[in-house]
Amino acid sequence: MDARDLILLALKCAIAAxxxxxGLQATRDDFLYIAHRPGLLLRSLVAMLVIMPLIVVACVYYLDLPQPTAVVLVALAISPVPPLLPRKHKKAGGVAPYGLGLLVVLALVSIVTVPLSAALLDWLFARAMRVAPFALVKIVLTMIIAPLAAGLLVSKLMPRAAHYLLTPxxxxxxxxxxxxxxxxxAGTWHAIWSATGHWTVLAIVAFVLAGLVVGHSLGGPEPEHASVLALSTASRHPAIALTISAMNFPGEQFAPTLVLYxxxxxLLAIPYxxxxxxRSALSSGTP
Structure with missing residues (x-):
C-alpha cells in the first residue's frame, strides 16, 4: 500500500466515522420521515436519478471534453449517494431526518440503479461502461450501511456510551x-491544474449549479426540503465515482478531476x- 492508498483509506475512514x-443520533422517526412523504421521495429520486444524468449526457454530447472529464461526470451522475451531507443540510436550514432518510434510500437503490444507468449510457455512447455489483455493494456496505447500523446499535444498547463517543x-x-x-x-496539485482545461471547469461548474437548481426546485415548496435536495443533487460520492471510472478505464488518472470536482x-455550495x-433567518424573524 503506497502513500496515495493510505490517504484514500483515511478519507474513507473519515466518511465511515x-x-x-x-447513527449515534438517529431515531426510528428519522428513517420514517421520507417514507411518510412519498411525493417528496419521488421528486428526490427524479432529480438525482433522471434529470442529472440527462444533463450530463447533454454536456458530454455537446462539449468536446477530455475522456477523464467525461468519464468522471458520467460516474458522478450515476452515483447518487451523497457524502457527509447532514452537516451541510443543518447549516442551510434543512431538515436532518430528510437528509438522513435520503442518504439511506439512495444507498440502497444505488445497488440497482448504478448498473442499470451504466448499461444505458453504454448503449447511448457506444462506450464500454460497466459496474461490478460486488464492488458497489462493498462500498455502500462499508461506508454507509455498516457504520450507520453500528451507530444505531450502540445508541440503542449503550446510550451513555453513545453520548460520550459522539464528540471524539x-x-x-x-x-x-x-x-x-x-x-x-498537495500531492496532485499539478495534475489538478492540468485537468482544468478543455471545458473541464465549465462542465463541472455546470454540473454542480444544475444540481443545486434542480434539487432546490423539486425539493420545494418547503425551504427546509429544498436545501437538502439541492445539496444532495449537486454532491455525489467520490469513492463510488472513482470505482466506476477506474473499473472501466484502468489506465486513466481520475483522481485529479475528482479532486477538482x-x-x-x-466552493459553489458556500453561497447557496x-x-x-x-432566508431562514428572515422567515423566522431572527436579526
Whole structure:
C-alpha cells in the first residue's frame, strides 16, 4: 500500500466515522420521515436519478471534453449517494431526518440503479461502461450501511456510551478528512491544474449549479426540503465515482478531476448555504 492508498483509506475512514456519528443520533422517526412523504421521495429520486444524468449526457454530447472529464461526470451522475451531507443540510436550514432518510434510500437503490444507468449510457455512447455489483455493494456496505447500523446499535444498547463517543469520533473524523484532503491536494496539485482545461471547469461548474437548481426546485415548496435536495443533487460520492471510472478505464488518472470536482462543489455550495441561512433567518424573524 503506497502513500496515495493510505490517504484514500483515511478519507474513507473519515466518511465511515461521520456516518457512524449520524447513527449515534438517529431515531426510528428519522428513517420514517421520507417514507411518510412519498411525493417528496419521488421528486428526490427524479432529480438525482433522471434529470442529472440527462444533463450530463447533454454536456458530454455537446462539449468536446477530455475522456477523464467525461468519464468522471458520467460516474458522478450515476452515483447518487451523497457524502457527509447532514452537516451541510443543518447549516442551510434543512431538515436532518430528510437528509438522513435520503442518504439511506439512495444507498440502497444505488445497488440497482448504478448498473442499470451504466448499461444505458453504454448503449447511448457506444462506450464500454460497466459496474461490478460486488464492488458497489462493498462500498455502500462499508461506508454507509455498516457504520450507520453500528451507530444505531450502540445508541440503542449503550446510550451513555453513545453520548460520550459522539464528540471524539466526530473530531477524529473531521481531522482525518481535512488532513487527508490537504495531503491529497498537495500531492496532485499539478495534475489538478492540468485537468482544468478543455471545458473541464465549465462542465463541472455546470454540473454542480444544475444540481443545486434542480434539487432546490423539486425539493420545494418547503425551504427546509429544498436545501437538502439541492445539496444532495449537486454532491455525489467520490469513492463510488472513482470505482466506476477506474473499473472501466484502468489506465486513466481520475483522481485529479475528482479532486477538482470536490473543490468546485465545496466552493459553489458556500453561497447557496449562506443564501438559505439568510432566508431562514428572515422567515423566522431572527436579526
Amino acid at each position: 461521520t456516518v457512524f456519528t449520524y 469520533v466526530r473530531r477524529v473524523a473531521t481531522l482525518l478528512l481535512f488532513a487527508g484532503a490537504l495531503v491529497l491536494l 470536490l473543490i468546485l462543489c465545496t 448555504v449562506k443564501w438559505q441561512r439568510s
